[in-house]
Amino acid sequence: MLAHQNAQPKKPARVVVLGSGGVLGKALLTCLKADGIAALGVGSADIDLQGADAAEKLNLLLKPDDAVVFLSALTPDKGRDIATLMKNLRMAEAVAAAMAAVKCRQLVYMSSDAVYQFGNGTVDETTPADPLDLYGVMHKAREVMMMSAVPADALAILRCTLVCAADDTHNSYGPNRFRRQAAKDGKITLGGEGKETRDHVFADDVAELVRLVLVHRSAGLLNAVSGRSYSFGEVAHIVAATFDPPVEVSFAGGGGAVTHRHFDATALHQAFPNFHFQSLEAVVAEVRRRSAGRADG
16 A cells, blocks of 8 residues: 655656666656656666676765666566576665665665466455565565665555556567567467456556656555456457457467456555556557557557
8 A cells, every 4th residue: 555745746856767778667757757857767788787886886876865766677588587586686686775875765666466376366455475486576575675775654666567568578478469469470379268367557657657656755565557357368359459450369279277367456546546547458559559660560
């Protein structure tokens, strides 16, 4: 749950975005600029957070009145092994050390819904974080590291579900991969029966949610989810309909155990009553519009 320390929105003096070269980083910088909020993007070319001198460089960069958004992470497409886990933890070690030393006004850590197990129940912020793989373990460990370095009233943790964006490079199973498959092959083929359900959110909407957390100086835990889950079959048909003529959707059958994920977004609606994630249909159409003419659809 989030608690707002600014009842009325108040722009932070400066926002430092760690991981500014990623999908969410780019969207957030655009969002902050549109609101006239001073922001500094920091990518791996500026500071290698895995480097031995990363904490020292951050110490020199950060100011006490900064708000920091920690987005940097090696995503599952870069590896799901122990080596990747340790690289991600080294990044967090540097950020935690710098935050403890400089004592910035706020830290927003972008975690993942991978910290939750799959099951038939509905997930909310009270659901225990009990990750099943090293990627989920990494995010849970990072959350605890940030909690050890930053006072509770200066830390906001957002657990984000699957993100859809035109320039996404992860190509994980879902709208982005289906769009690229449709553009390349003229059809979408799902590996199983397409029954598994997931929640999907638009990168621009997540950026707006982070902006709200910053201007309200919110602290606590919140799931960045729409509360609406779609089966992969439904997602494939939504993507297929954005092509003219609509592409074919087929199912290869087989596959492993079917898993579902449904979120209760009540806490998000209570924290920000005027904020809503766009529908998946609107997001897919917008991503398709932005990617039109590109090689990947």
